[in-house]
Amino acid sequence: MSHTHAHTHPHTHGHGHPHTHAHSHAHTHAMPRRQFLTAAVGTAAGLAAGLSHRTSFAAEPNTPESGQAWDILIRGGHVVDPSQGLIGRYDVAIRGGKIAQVAPTIDPAGWREVIDVDGRIVTPGFVDLHAHVYEGVSHYGINADKYCLSRGATTVLDPGSAGAQTFPGFRKYVIEVQATRIRALLNISVTGMLTALRGELEDLEHANVERAIQTIEQNRDLILGVKVRCGRGQSGPNDLVAVQRALEAAEAVRLPIMMHITNTVTPIDQLLALLRRGDLLTHSFRRSGTPESADEGILTSEGILRTSAGEALERGVLFDVGHGQGSFSFDTMEMAMRQGVLPHTISSDVHAYNVGEEGPVYDLATTLSKFLYLGLSLDEAVRRTTATPAAALGWDVQIGTLRVGAEGDVAIFDMLDGEHRFVDSYGGERVGRQRLVPWRTIKGGRTYLPQW
Numbered sequence: 360m361s362h363t364h365a366h367t368h369p370h371t372h373g374h375g376h377p378h379t380h381a382h383s384h385a386h387t388h389a390m391p392r393r394q395f396l397t398a399a400v401g402t403a404a405g406l407a408a409g410l411s412h413r414t415s416f417a418a419e420p421n422t423p424e425s426g427q428a429w430d431i432l433i434r435g436g437h438v439v440d441p442s443q444g445l446i447g448r449y450d451v452a453i454r455g456g457k458i459a460q461v462a463p464t465i466d467p468a469g470w471r472e473v474i475d476v477d478g479r480i481v482t483p484g485f486v487d488l489h490a491h492v493y494e495g496v497s498h499y500g501i502n503a504d505k506y507c508l509s510r511g512a513t514t515v516l517d518p519g520s521a522g523a524q525t526f527p528g529f530r531k532y533v534i535e536v537q538a539t540r541i542r543a544l545l546n547i548s549v550t551g552m553l554t555a556l557r558g559e560l561e562d563l564e565h566a567n568v569e570r571a572i573q574t575i576e577q578n579r580d581l582i583l584g585v586k587v588r589c590g591r592g593q594s595g596p597n598d599l600v601a602v603q604r605a606l607e608a609a610e611a612v613r614l615p616i617m618m619h620i621t622n623t624v625t626p627i628d629q630l631l632a633l634l635r636r637g638d639l640l641t642h643s644f645r646r647s648g649t650p651e652s653a654d655e656g657i658l659t660s661e662g663i664l665r666t667s668a669g670e671a672l673e674r675g676v677l678f679d680v681g682h683g684q685g686s687f688s689f690d691t692m693e694m695a696m697r698q699g700v701l702p703h704t705i706s707s708d709v710h711a712y713n714v715g716e717e718g719p720v721y722d723l724a725t726t727l728s729k730f731l732y733l734g735l736s737l738d739e740a741v742r743r744t745t746a747t748p749a750a751a752l753g754w755d756v757q758i759g760t761l762r763v764g765a766e767g768d769v770a771i772f773d774m775l776d777g778e779h780r781f782v783d784s785y786g787g788e789r790v791g792r793q794r795l796v797p798w799r800t801i802k803g804g805r806t807y808l809p810q811w
């Protein structure tokens with residue numbers, strides 16, 4: 360990976376952001392000769408992994424080989440790890456692709472790579488519960504390594520880009536190839552999200568429970584639940600039956616479902632009532648709370664939390680953000696927060712229509728920054744992009760944490776102070792004081808520069 364500087368930043372174009380790059384130079388003290396040895400060891404390890412796994416591509420980034428070759432010390436960061444209640448200046452050491460030590464100071468001698476981060480924010484690699492990364496097949500698909508891994512999200516959950524018919528390709532040509540750790544929710548529609556021309560559940564024959572169960576059983580290592588999209592453009596009038604089928608499949612394999620809501624045909628109260636403890640509602644804070652949007656989300660036309668939404672929260676249903684192109688409203692979020700309702704998980708819903716020059720999503724770090732504007736502390740916000748989404752996946756021992764022995768996933772950010780213009784999915788604007796900007800991401804013993 361070439362260490363070119365990442366000074367240009369599409370977010371700063373035309374938005375009047377101060378270009379605060381006082382810390383923009385990498386202090387990466389790599390020793391050239393050892394780096395050469397590392398490369399040799401890495402190749403040998405990759406070959407060995409290739410022999411013992413189904414595919415060498417998948418084995419190498421997903422299971423870093425152990426040994427000194429992968430050792431990295433991150434020095435002098437402001438660590439925020441809500442899983443352990445850690446906030447403050449700590450050094451973080453990675454050995455064999457796992458977190459080896461977190462301490463106020465660690466001797467810098469003998470590490471392959473020492474990265475001085477000069478007080479930058481250091482967190483566990485982010486876990487984005489909503490990212491569409493079936494590039495080249497789903498019309499939403501974008502490159503995971505560019506938009507997720509390189510910007511701090513070491514693990515992503517792709518919610519339903521693939522269905523039973525299209526999952527094998529997702530596995531083979533995307534998940535096993537990308538360095539980002541990708542897991543998926545299987546769309547209850549066999550097609551997944553192929554085209555904007557027709558909703559994947561407009562033909563109910565596509566919602567095939569048997570095919571879903573079979574595909575999940577064959578891909579238990581990658582599929583962590585079932586996705587169903589309810590909305591006029593996705594399911595038309597089939598939303599209720601589709602949810603029932605998603606639940607039937609999920610119950611058979613004992614996994615959660617994630618329900619997407621956008622202007623549903625079936626009244627939203629009826630759909631929310633079906634969600635169980637551990638199930639996820641995504642796009643939770645899409646516009647609602649006004650007379651015109653009363654049918655679209657968790658707030659009534661008077662802006663009050665619906666009884667059905669309150670009951671879902673009490674049952675243990677998780678409210679996910681899933682910002683996206685049309686699914687996050689500052690107004691709605693502020694109304695919900697005034698009633699004590701916060702998202703459990705902050706996810707981006709990055710996809711092909713919201714990561715370009717006009718956003719408004721760009722990446723998970725930007726989505727998190729919007730919640731700093733909304734009043735969450737950095738610790739509260741980072742919890743919602745690390746520990747809580749990891750727990751939602753039943754995976755919180757290995758990811759979303761800097762506990763010793765966990766995956767060596769670390770995200771390093773600049774915190775830019777100033778005036779930052781944030782835009783929601785409806786053109787709503789706010790000016791925040793802080794913006795978290797990816798600086799380096801480490802996964803599997805490798806360091807990734809942000810790609811814009």
Ligand SMILES: [Zn+2]
Pocket residue numbers: 489491518681683708
């Ligand atoms: Zn989505």
